[in-house]
Structures are given as C-alpha cells and as structure tokens.
Amino acid sequence: MPEVIxxxxxxxxxxxxxxxGLQGALDACPAxxxxxxxxxxxDCLRRPSPGxxxxxxxSTRMFVSGVLSLVSSSPRSLCQAVVSVLVRFVAGDGCDxxxxxxxxxxxxxxxxxxxxxxxxLSCSTALSDNAAGTDASETERARPQCCNxxxxxxxxxxxxxxxxxxxxxRQCSRLLQASVNRAVCHGVRQxxxxxxxxxxxxxxxxxxxxxxxxxxxxxxxAGDGGAQIAGFLRERCGAEMRRFLTRGRWRxxxxxxxxxxxxxxxxxxxxxxxxRQPELPMLDAYxxxxxxxxxxxDPLSATHLVWLAxxxxxxxxxxxxxxxxxxxxxxxxxxxxxxxxxxxxxxxxHALALLLTRPKRGGVCSSIVPETVGNLLEIVFDSDPxxxxxxxxxxxxxxxxxxxxxxxxxxxxxDELLRLPWGSRRGEPNAAGRxxxxxxxxxxxxxxxxGASFASGIDFQRASLAFRNSWSLAAAGVDMxxxxxxxxxxxxxxxxxxDSSDNTDSSDDDDDSADGDVDGARAIAGNGWGxxxxxxxxxxxxxxxxxxxxxxxxxxxxWRELLTVSGVWRPFFExxxxxxxxxxxxxxVGVSDRLLAEGLGSARKNAKRRRRHGKIGVVHxxxxxxTSGQQQPLLERDWMALYRDRHRAERAARGRFAAKTEFxxxxxxFLGCVSSLKSEFAVKRHVRTHKxxxxxxxxxxxxx
Amino acid sequence: MATESGSSSRVQKTTSSxxxxxxxxxxxxxxxxxxxxxxxxxxxxxxxxxxxxSAIEVSKLLKAMVDGPTENAAKEIPLxxxxxxxxxxxxxxxxxxxTDPMTDIPKPVQFGKTVGDHxxxxxxxxxxxxxxxxxxEMLLAANYLDLSPLLELCAATVGLRAMNKxxxxxxxxxxxxxxxxxxxxxxxxxxxxxxxxxxxxx
Numbered sequence: 001m002p003e004v005i006x007x008x009x010x011x012x013x014x015x016x017x018x019x020x021g022l023q024g025a026l027d028a029c030p031a032x033x034x035x036x037x038x039x040x041x042x043d044c045l046r047r048p049s050p051g052x053x054x055x056x057x058x059s060t061r062m063f064v065s066g067v068l069s070l071v072s073s074s075p076r077s078l079c080q081a082v083v084s085v086l087v088r089f090v091a092g093d094g095c096d097x098x099x100x101x102x103x104x105x106x107x108x109x110x111x112x113x114x115x116x117x118x119x120x121l122s123c124s125t126a127l128s129d130n131a132a133g134t135d136a137s138e139t140e141r142a143r144p145q146c147c148n149x150x151x152x153x154x155x156x157x158x159x160x161x162x163x164x165x166x167x168x169x170r171q172c173s174r175l176l177q178a179s180v181n182r183a184v185c186h187g188v189r190q191x192x193x194x195x196x197x198x199x200x201x202x203x204x205x206x207x208x209x210x211x212x213x214x215x216x217x218x219x220x221x222a223g224d225g226g227a228q229i230a231g232f233l234r235e236r237c238g239a240e241m242r243r244f245l246t247r248g249r250w251r252x253x254x255x256x257x258x259x260x261x262x263x264x265x266x267x268x269x270x271x272x273x274x275x276r277q278p279e280l281p282m283l284d285a286y287x288x289x290x291x292x293x294x295x296x297x298d299p300l301s302a303t304h305l306v307w308l309a310x311x312x313x314x315x316x317x318x319x320x321x322x323x324x325x326x327x328x329x330x331x332x333x334x335x336x337x338x339x340x341x342x343x344x345x346x347x348x349x350h351a352l353a354l355l356l357t358r359p360k361r362g363g364v365c366s367s368i369v370p371e372t373v374g375n376l377l378e379i380v381f382d383s384d385p386x387x388x389x390x391x392x393x394x395x396x397x398x399x400x401x402x403x404x405x406x407x408x409x410x411x412x413x414x415d416e417l418l419r420l421p422w423g424s425r426r427g428e429p430n431a432a433g434r435x436x437x438x439x440x441x442x443x444x445x446x447x448x449x450x451g452a453s454f455a456s457g458i459d460f461q462r463a464s465l466a467f468r469n470s471w472s473l474a475a476a477g478v479d480m481x482x483x484x485x486x487x488x489x490x491x492x493x494x495x496x497x498x499d500s501s502d503n504t505d506s507s508d509d510d511d512d513s514a515d516g517d518v519d520g521a522r523a524i525a526g527n528g529w530g531x532x533x534x535x536x537x538x539x540x541x542x543x544x545x546x547x548x549x550x551x552x553x554x555x556x557x558x559w560r561e562l563l564t565v566s567g568v569w570r571p572f573f574e575x576x577x578x579x580x581x582x583x584x585x586x587x588x589v590g591v592s593d594r595l596l597a598e599g600l601g602s603a604r605k606n607a608k609r610r611r612r613h614g615k616i617g618v619v620h621x622x623x624x625x626x627t628s629g630q631q632q633p634l635l636e637r638d639w640m641a642l643y644r645d646r647h648r649a650e651r652a653a654r655g656r657f658a659a660k661t662e663f664x665x666x667x668x669x670f671l672g673c674v675s676s677l678k679s680e681f682a683v684k685r686h687v688r689t690h691k692x693x694x695x696x697x698x699x700x701x702x703x704x
Numbered sequence: 705m706a707t708e709s710g711s712s713s714r715v716q717k718t719t720s721s722x723x724x725x726x727x728x729x730x731x732x733x734x735x736x737x738x739x740x741x742x743x744x745x746x747x748x749x750x751x752x753x754x755x756x757x758s759a760i761e762v763s764k765l766l767k768a769m770v771d772g773p774t775e776n777a778a779k780e781i782p783l784x785x786x787x788x789x790x791x792x793x794x795x796x797x798x799x800x801x802x803t804d805p806m807t808d809i810p811k812p813v814q815f816g817k818t819v820g821d822h823x824x825x826x827x828x829x830x831x832x833x834x835x836x837x838x839x840x841e842m843l844l845a846a847n848y849l850d851l852s853p854l855l856e857l858c859a860a861t862v863g864l865r866a867m868n869k870x871x872x873x874x875x876x877x878x879x880x881x882x883x884x885x886x887x888x889x890x891x892x893x894x895x896x897x898x899x900x901x902x903x904x905x906x
Contacts, residue, residue, distance in 0.1 A: 532840070532843065532844065533847060535847070536843060536844070536847045536855070536859065539855060539856070539859040540859045540862050540863045540866070541863065542811050542812075542859070542863075543809070543811055543812055543813050543859060543860045543863035543864065544812050544813075544863055544866070544867060545812045545815075546899075547898075547899040547900075548812075548866075548867055548868075548899075550896050550898075550899035551871065551896060551899050551900065552866065552871075552874070553892060553896060554871040554884075554889065554892045554893060554896060555871045555874045555875055555880060556875070556880050557884065560892070644898055647898060648898055651901070
C-alpha cells in the first residue's frame with residue numbers, strides 16, 4: 001500500500017484528487033505512519049506543478065476549506081497529517097510557499113505571469129495598479145498582492161476554526177474531536193508565539209482577525225490547551241487594558257511625577273483626549289471565550305468572569321478619581337459619560353447576562369448557590385423566563401457589583417444579602433446529605449429605571465440563537481468595541497479603588513509600545529505571587545495533601561477563590577475514595593449479591609471486576625434531581641464539601657466504633673451520604689433507602 | 705555577568721547594532737553546540753545564549769519555535785520577559801536534562817520528605833541554589849516556556865516551603881499582603897477547622 005501512495009504522490013494530478021486517493025488508500029491500509037503522510041503531503045504542496053485543479057480553487061481560503069472539508073470525514077491519520085502541515089504553514093512563512101505552489105504552472109508560463117500581475121494570489125481580488133511588464137524573477141520578489149503573509153495566515157486560521165467548529169458541534173467521533181482540538185490548539189499556540197513576536201516588533205501592534213476568532217473558540221474548549229490559551233488571553237487582555245488607559249482615556253493625577261510626564265507628553269505631541277475607537281482584540285477574544293464557555297464545560301469560566309468584572313470595576317473607579325490640576329476638571333458622572341465607558345459596562349453586563357442565563361450544563365451552573373442571588377438577578381434580567389437560581393457565588397457577587405456600579409441596580413443591604421449565615425453554608429449538603437434552605441428573606445433590591453430599560457433591551461433568545469448560528473460576538477449582540485480594564489493577575493482580587501489605581505499607575509509611566517513588557521519584567525522581578533498564574537499556583541498545590549491545601553484557603557483571597565472553582569477537589573476525593581459503579585465496602589459487612597443486583601442492577605459486573613483488582617470505592621450514586629438517567633455535574637464546591645463531610649464522618653465513625661465494638665467502622669459508600677453504619681442489618685436497610693428514596697416511597701404509597 | 709552554565713561554556717562578546725538597548729551584547733556559546741543546530745536565546749538584557757536545538761526540545765514552546773522546515777526555523781529566539789541569569793539557568797537545566805532526565809516527583813510529597821529525596825542530586829543542588837526571587841522567576845519562566853520538568857521541580861520546592869506553616873507564616877514567606885477581615889477570617893477558620901484536627905490516635 002505505501003507503494004500505491006507513493007505512486008499517487010508522484011502523479012501530477014489535482015491535489016484534491018490526490019487527497020481522495022489517499023483517503024481511499026488509507027481506508028484499506030490504516031497503519032500508514034502519520035509522519036510519512038505529513039512529509040508526503042508537504043512535498044506535494046511544495047512541488048512546482050501540483051496540477052490544474054488546484055489552481056481552480058483560486059484562493060488560499062477556498063483551498064484550505066476544501067481540503068479540510070474533504071479530510072474531516074477521512075481517517076484520523078490523514079486528518080492529523082493535513083492539519084499538521086497546515087499548522088506548519090500557519091506558524092511559518094508557509095503561506096507564501098503554498099501560494100507559490102498553487103500558482104505555478106497551472107496554465108503555462110505566460111498565462112501565469114498575466115494572472116500574477118492581475119490578481120491577488122490570496123483572495124483573488126483583481127488588482128489594477130500593477131507594475132506591468134515585470135519579469136518572472138522580479139515577480140517572485142514583489143508579487144502583486146493585496147494580502148500580506150499575515151492576512152493569508154489569518155485565512156488559514158479562520159478556515160481551521162470553522163472546520164473545528166464543524167467537527168465539534170456535528171457530534172463527530174470523540175477521537176476525531178480530540179485530534180482536531182489538539183492540532184488546532186497547537187496551531188493557536190504557534191500563531192500566538194508568532195503574533196507575540198510580531199507585536200513586540202511592530203507598531204502599532206496588530207492581532208489578526210482569524211487568530212482572534214480561533215482564540216475565542218479554542219479558549220472555550222475544555223482541556224489543557226483551552227486553559228493555557230485562556231490564561232494567555234487574560235494576560236494579554238490586561239496588557240491591552242494598560243495600553244488603553246495610557247493612550248488617552250484616563251490620565252494619571254497630574255500632581256504625581258507620573259502625571260506630569262504624561263501631561264508633558266500630551267502637550268508635546270499636541271494630542272488631546274480625543275475620542276478614539278480602541279482596538280482591543282484580545283478582550284474581544286476573551287469575552288468570546290467566556291461566551292463560548294456557556295456551551296462547553298470549563299470550571300475556570302467563573303473565575304475568568306469574576307476577573308473581567310473586577311477589571312471593569314477598577315476602570316470605573318479610576319474614572320471616578322479626580323484629576324488634580326487638570327484644566328477641565330469634571331464631576332465623576334460626567335467623566336464617565338465623556339469616557340464612553342457606559343457602553344463598555346452595558347456590553348459587559350450583556351456578556352454577564354449571557355453567561356448567567358446559560359443552560360444547566362457544564363461547570364458554571366450548579367445548584368449550590370443561594371437562591372436569593374438568583375432571585376436578585378432574575379429581577380434585573382426579568383426578560384428571561386428561565387429562573388436564575390443556579391449561579392455560582394463569586395459570579396453572582398461580581399455581577400451584582402458591576403450592575404450596582406453601572407447604576408442598573410440599587411441594593412438595600414447588599415452586604416447582608418450576600419453574607420453567609422454564621423457557621424452554615426447555605427445550599428450545600430449538610431451532614432445528613434440534605435440541602436439547607438436559604439435563611440434570608442426576600443430580596444431587598446430595587447431596579448432603577450435605567451436598569452429596567454437596560455434589562456428590557458436584552459433579547460436573550462435572539463442573542464443566544466444568533467450566537468449559536470454564527471459563532472461570532474457581533475452576531476450575539478455583544479459590543480465588539482469593549483474598552484476595559486487595567487491589570488492582570490492580582491487586580492481581580494482587589495476591592496479597593498486605591499489598590500487598583502496603584503496598579504495602573506505603575507504601568508502608566510512607560511511608553512505605549514513597551515509598557516507591557518517592562519511592567520511584566522518589573523512585576524516578575526518582585527518576589528511573591530503577584531504575577532503567578534492560576535495554573536502555576538495549582539501546580540504548586542498539587543504537591544500538597546488535601547488538608548494542607550484546605551488550610552491555604554485562609555491565606556489569600558485569590559487562593560480561596562481558586563480552590564473553590566478550579567478542579568482540585570475531585571482528584572483529591574477520587575484518590576482517597578475511588579469512585580466506582582459499586583463499592584466493595586458493602587462486602588465488608590456481608591451484603592449479599594442479590595441485594596447488590598437489586599440495588600444497582602447492571603453495575604454488578606463492574607463491581608466484581610473492581611473487587612478482583614482490590615479496589616474499594618464509593619458508589620457513584622445518582623442524585624434525586626436526575627430524571628434523564630445522567631449524572632448531574634458537580635461543581636468544585638460540591639466536591640470540596642463532599643470531601644470534608646466524608647472525612648468528618650469517617651473520623652467520627654472511627655472514633656465511635658473503634659474502641660467499643662469489633663465491628664469495622666463504615667460510612668455509607670454512596671456518594672453524598674455520610675451515614676455511619678453500625679450493623680449488617682443497618683447497612684442493608686440503608687442501601688434500600690438509596691434504591692428507593694423517601695420521595696419515591698411516599699409517591700408509591702399515595703398511588704397505592 | 706558571570707556565566708552560570710558551568711565550565712562547558714565560553715563567552716563571546718559582540719556589540720549589538722541596535723541603539724535601543726545600548727549595551728554590549730554578550731553571546732554565550734556552548735562549546736559542544738554545532739553551528740548547524742544551534743539556536744540563540746536572547747534575554748531581556750540583550751544577552752544571547754547559543755544552545756543546541758536538541759537541548760531545548762524539552763521546552764514545548766521553544767521546540768515549536770525551532771521546529772519545522774529548516775528555512776522557517778527560528779535561529780534567534782527573543783525571550784523578552786526573562787533576565788539573563790534566568791535564561792542562563794534555564795539553559796543549564798535543559799542541557800543537564802538532555803543527558804540525565806529528571807525523575808518524577810510523587811504527588812503529594814510525603815510528610816518529612818524533601819525534593820532531594822525524589823530527584824537526582826544535581827537537580828536538588830540546582831534548586832537549592834536558587835534564592836526566593838530567583839525561584840519565582842524560574843517558576844514563571846518554566847511556565848512560559850512550557851518546560852514541565854523545571855516547572856515541577858520549582859513548584860514542588862515552593863509547595864514544600866508552604867507546607868507545615870500557618871497562614872500567617874505563609875503570608876510572610878510569600879509576601880502576600882491581602883489579609884481577610886477579622887470576621888471573614890474567623891468564618892474561614894471555622895470552615896476549615898477539620899483540616900487542622902490531628903489524626904485520631906496521635
């Protein structure tokens with residue numbers, strides 16, 4: 001079979017026909033090494049005469065789209081090979097080579113030269129201002145193009161994005177999805193490196209559209225690649241904020257040395273505080289990532305959203321700061337109006353709304369959040385018919401802060417509304433496995449007129465549908481012109497205005513082009529956790545035991561937030577109590593096989609297998625809310641509570657029974673239940689209650 | 705700046721043409737590096753470190769940058785957020801890792817154990833020589849470069865420093881200056897009381 005493939009590669013036939021041939025060949029011979037395929041395809045692309053049919057594709061965009069759509073249904077190895085080649089083209093200067101190889105020898109030398117001089121090779125746009133009569137060697141160097149290499153790269157990236165979206169949302173096989181995600185993440189990473197390098201060299205910095213779109217998609221993917229890119233986005237987003245603030249929207253107080261330098265610079269250049277439409281592509285990408293988090297499971301999305309909201313608050317507070325010695329000192333509301341930040345807040349609130357109204361899927365929603373906050377948000381966003389009782393607490397706090405600052409909401413006693421009752425954790429399962437009701441009364445909030453009009457202006461369904469259809473922020477109704485905040489990292493945890501303004505000050509006195517780098521270097525030079533990203537903090541925590549990690553929550557606010565949302569507790573739980581379909585703890589007390597079969601049905605076989613391997617575990621019990629037979633997703637907060645409660649219960653059981661009886665201590669092996677069991681009879685009876693919960697038994701009695 | 709990559713390096717000094725930096729650019733060439741597979745890492749200070757491309761393949765970022773067809777591969781990689789001493793240390797680590805890969809550090813690290821109990825002596829000495837500030841810089845550099853072994857080593861060292869310390873001690877150790885309000889702190893301590901209870905029978 002490799003001979004057949006080699007023969008195919010030797011032919012000068014159309015490239016797509018070649019790919020089709022490869023597809024067929026690989027169907028018959030799936031063991032073809034990917035590396036060989038990559039080399040072959042790359043050779044084929046670089047060959048001067050790939051064939052007339054390739055030229056028929058005309059532009060890079062169409063070519064890439066065609067190839068990708070063709071291979072999306074092909075074997076995995078071919079798919080990976082083509083994506084790897086494309087990724088290499090995206091990262092390097094391969095686009096030029098691609099165009100060269102596409103253009104060469106399609107219709108003979110003369111026709112080709114004419115075509116080169118008359119059309120752009122990338123987008124096939126007709127060009128009028130060509131230097132006529134350039135010879136072939138000059139054409140190689142200065143080809144008539146309206147697209148530069150960056151734009152071509154964007155086209156490839158955009159095509160890859162659309163392909164990845166197709167693969168992801170057409171319910172393709174998981175293997176294909178995984179390979180595509182991996183390849184696309186790799187491509188994005190390389191593109192990011194290229195963009196970062198060009199950003200540092202170029203002025204003004206530019207970030208390509210295709211890359212932006214791709215980032216917004218991949219940032220929302222679950223997994224390592226998504227998390228890494230989300231972290232990168234957040235960092236770059238902070239840098240953009242700093243640049244935005246130093247470029248005229250906000251001036252530092254002129255009483256400070258930094259302010260004087262800033263004013264001098266403004267006078268020298270003759271620029272005023274003119275209205276400027278800033279380009280904040282990273283922020284767009286970041287908000288896009290957040291919006292996409294609605295559709296995929298990303299446990300960090302709540303953290304990201306809180307960060308974004310805090311950044312917006314920091315900018316608001318900066319706008320409220322008086323500008324000492326400035327000629328036209330104005331009141332805070334006026335400054336806000338002049339700064340056009342209201343639009344930003346509206347956009348941000350919209351993004352928050354989109355996130356808060358997401359369906360109950362993935363990591364953001366859970367059933368552990370105080371209902372009062374849900375009600376409060378429901379009042380604000382009353383145009384959405386769905387109840388908003390499932391909002392994570394940090395998200396809700398951030399949302400309410402933003403809405404308060406924006407004037408959309410007035411709270412009577414916001415602090416008391418959000419504060420936890422003493423010694424209790426509302427909504428979380430208690431020792432008996434039940435959830436406590438909220439002890440607070442009705443929401444003491446009033447919506448201002450402005451807020452009401454804002455809320456009524458949101459058409460959630462339309463926005464959601466539009467977003468789903470086109471996968472772009474603009475279609476979702478989120479304003480693309482989002483100027484925003486000041487600093488990455490620590491500023492998300494800062495509540496005080498002074499704190500955040502200090503952060504901004506430190507970055508303002510540098511030149512626009514270099515402030516991000518110098519700031520970063522300065523922050524890195526200092527000791528401490530100021531610039532340590534969350535994923536690194538989690539890596540540090542991973543070397544500690546759960547108890548030590550729990551103690552760390554008392555050290556820092558950011559650590560506490562991180563530990564409640566970031567996904568460390570489930571691995572801790574599973575390491576100590578492996579989750580199984582059935583727990584062989586039951587065997588310890590002699591529960592019969594009949595009982596196991598009754599209680600857990602088809603899980604019996606799995607249980608026996610695990611028992612053979614000597615694994616004891618906790619039964620992954622279906623919660624009562626589950627009607628579709630699917631396990632309800634649990635948030636990190638749940639896992640933390642489950643770990644704590646089980647640890648306590650085991651400790652109590654060990655202390656109670658160990659000394660008095662010879663009966664082995666046992667906690668109910670069902671997840672979420674921490675009942676201590678004393679005898680075999682008690683265990684049997686207890687397991688029956690899990691099989692038929694109290695509600696079901698009561699319903700059965702009523703029916704009878 | 706003193707060479708920190710040991711005796712196997714020699715230093716070439718060349719003056720950079722760009723006036724922006726305004727300083728002499730130092731190029732440190734590894735004696736074993738052949739000119740064909742050599743890559744120059746340029747630090748924030750403008751110093752260049754010439755290393756074998758195969759040595760830096762442990763870093764996924766650098767590998768991605770030097771990967772690909774020969775004509776597209778980067779010969780000079782600017783690392784503008786790292787100081788020279790950090791880049792030197794990273795290069796030293798990569799070169800040693802190429803010859804003697806670091807063993808994995810178990811998670812969690814057991815009570816009473818140190819990093820030196822799990823990794824080779826060279827790595828233990830390497831990380832012990834890092835001061836506080838340098839350790840954090842190395843942590844960030846390893847994260848930026850996607851250099852997993854170095855990240856694991858530094859993270860484990862930092863994690864072990866935080867072990868068996870009270871929150872106040874950790875705040876002092878890592879210069880964390882955002883204390884909770886007294887009420888919140890009391891609530892938190894109450895919530896996390898289970899983690900401070902001694903094991904039964906101790």
